[in-house]
Amino acid sequence: MTKKPNILYxxxxxxxxxxxxxxxxxxxxxxxxxxxxxxxxxxxxxxVQAPVCGGSRMCSYTGRYAFSHGAYYNxxxxxxxxxxxxxxxxxxxxRVALVGKTHIRPDMETCERLGLDPESADGVLMRQCxxxxxxxxxxxxxxxLVDPNLAYNRYLKEQxxxxxxxxxxxxxxxxxxxxxxxxxxxxxxxxxxxxxxxEHSETAYMTxxxxxxxxxxxxxxxxxxxxxxxPHWPYMAPAPYHSMYGPEDILAANRTEDEKxxxxxxxxAFMQHEESLNFSKEEVRKTVIPTYMGLISQLDHHLGRLRxxxxxxxQAENTIILYTSDHGDYLGxxxxxxxxxxxxxxxxxxxxxxxPRPRANETRGRTIDDFVEAIDLAPSFLDWSGGEAQxxxxxxxxxxxxxxxxKPDDWRSAVYADSCxxxxxxxKDLGLEPDGARAFMVRTSHWKYMRFENQPPVLYDLxxxxxxxxxxxxxxxxxxxxxEMDGLLFDWMRKRKLRTTVSDxxxxxxxxxxxxxxxYFGVW
Numbered sequence: 412m413t414k415k416p417n418i419l420y421x422x423x424x425x426x427x428x429x430x431x432x433x434x435x436x437x438x439x440x441x442x443x444x445x446x447x448x449x450x451x452x453x454x455x456x457x458x459v460q461a462p463v464c465g466g467s468r469m470c471s472y473t474g475r476y477a478f479s480h481g482a483y484y485n486x487x488x489x490x491x492x493x494x495x496x497x498x499x500x501x502x503x504x505x506r507v508a509l510v511g512k513t514h515i516r517p518d519m520e521t522c523e524r525l526g527l528d529p530e531s532a533d534g535v536l537m538r539q540c541x542x543x544x545x546x547x548x549x550x551x552x553x554x555x556l557v558d559p560n561l562a563y564n565r566y567l568k569e570q571x572x573x574x575x576x577x578x579x580x581x582x583x584x585x586x587x588x589x590x591x592x593x594x595x596x597x598x599x600x601x602x603x604x605x606x607x608x609x610e611h612s613e614t615a616y617m618t619x620x621x622x623x624x625x626x627x628x629x630x631x632x633x634x635x636x637x638x639x640x641x642p643h644w645p646y647m648a649p650a651p652y653h654s655m656y657g658p659e660d661i662l663a664a665n666r667t668e669d670e671k672x673x674x675x676x677x678x679x680a681f682m683q684h685e686e687s688l689n690f691s692k693e694e695v696r697k698t699v700i701p702t703y704m705g706l707i708s709q710l711d712h713h714l715g716r717l718r719x720x721x722x723x724x725x726q727a728e729n730t731i732i733l734y735t736s737d738h739g740d741y742l743g744x745x746x747x748x749x750x751x752x753x754x755x756x757x758x759x760x761x762x763x764x765x766x767p768r769p770r771a772n773e774t775r776g777r778t779i780d781d782f783v784e785a786i787d788l789a790p791s792f793l794d795w796s797g798g799e800a801q802x803x804x805x806x807x808x809x810x811x812x813x814x815x816x817x818k819p820d821d822w823r824s825a826v827y828a829d830s831c832x833x834x835x836x837x838x839k840d841l842g843l844e845p846d847g848a849r850a851f852m853v854r855t856s857h858w859k860y861m862r863f864e865n866q867p868p869v870l871y872d873l874x875x876x877x878x879x880x881x882x883x884x885x886x887x888x889x890x891x892x893x894x895e896m897d898g899l900l901f902d903w904m905r906k907r908k909l910r911t912t913v914s915d916x917x918x919x920x921x922x923x924x925x926x927x928x929x930x931y932f933g934v935w
Contacts, residue, residue, distance in 0.1 A: 451765030474789030497541030550640025686748030
């Protein structure tokens, strides 16, 4: 394979790392993802850099930590000067496109201040996080916010689904015994089948749109970000996936009563959120989790369709496939719902990479246990495209050497993340100002450390407590460990790539060259 490879960058929303058959889930069926892992590599220690959709995705797309780019949380605008995957790959001849979700909020204030036209070609790319928007759909369209021109709603109406918002009325709603509409916004309805036919569901539709893009791009390399909204809520699956699993198929909740006793104040505040109180009930878990699993199996089925399509059109042997997620889902573990905090249920994600080229034969079928971070994706794509590395800006590292069986001597021994929970009720319950709702995480093979501003930290001994159930954040016996973890965080902060406008190569070229430019200082 001498021409540049295509890159199929698939992201599911809220897919936990342990919800894969090939990762050890005892009842979940994911044959196509299992096959992808058997033909490629599964990274068992892949971590995101922010615990919510927007912040995590901005890290993945920029190759930089939230600490550096500033878009920590959902709907925090990404600065206009931040380069993303498209900015790195388009100069290498790639068509870089999006089908599905990005959760970007563009920096319109700076755009207006600089007099940039948001409807121009460059303005569109800025608004879409550097992707050509073949179809942008962030997947949440309540009646109060729905776009009347939403492409998926237009499609559903063409298929005969009626109403102003068929996304809600069919794709994310069920039908009661008397024909009444039962909204997918309510967890109690999760076990019922969605009113939409499976072939018209969001997952099926986005897969079809991805195929359309690939079919339309036969003569140049492409990078397609296929970004599925599911298994993110509303937890509503079409038949037959709504009933594929039952309560007997779910994993027991990872939690103990001791976790709630003398709990860290931040965790305790999140435990009082409505989603946490509900997911603390076994009735809710037994209603929702089987549907969550069904949505994953549905997604797996359509990934099988997509791979078969690539084979049929002769693109399979020239397409690198990467599957991952933006974060996990508590599902009641640790007495919590949703995300926002730093337990492995949220921060650890699936990452499977299939590189069909012979250079990846050395590791085919392996599970690699080295730490990788979501910020490694952008530099990996740049590496695969043949582009020049940009270490002065990119904070992640290419995983290409790991795929070739060559682990660099200086590969990371810890993973990092940071976030901001200023928009959550927990912040007010704790009496914190917005700037005081900052949170940081460092995880090594031995310790998990969460640091909060103005609140006690959380510490887990992962060798003795791999399920993160015993908080040592206020243990006198572990003060030295906490100091060590603070030291790692401080060292990490000092090394952020903030000099983004001048490359290392340029500095090397200019060092000591003042006299050659006719500039003399300190000369006798």
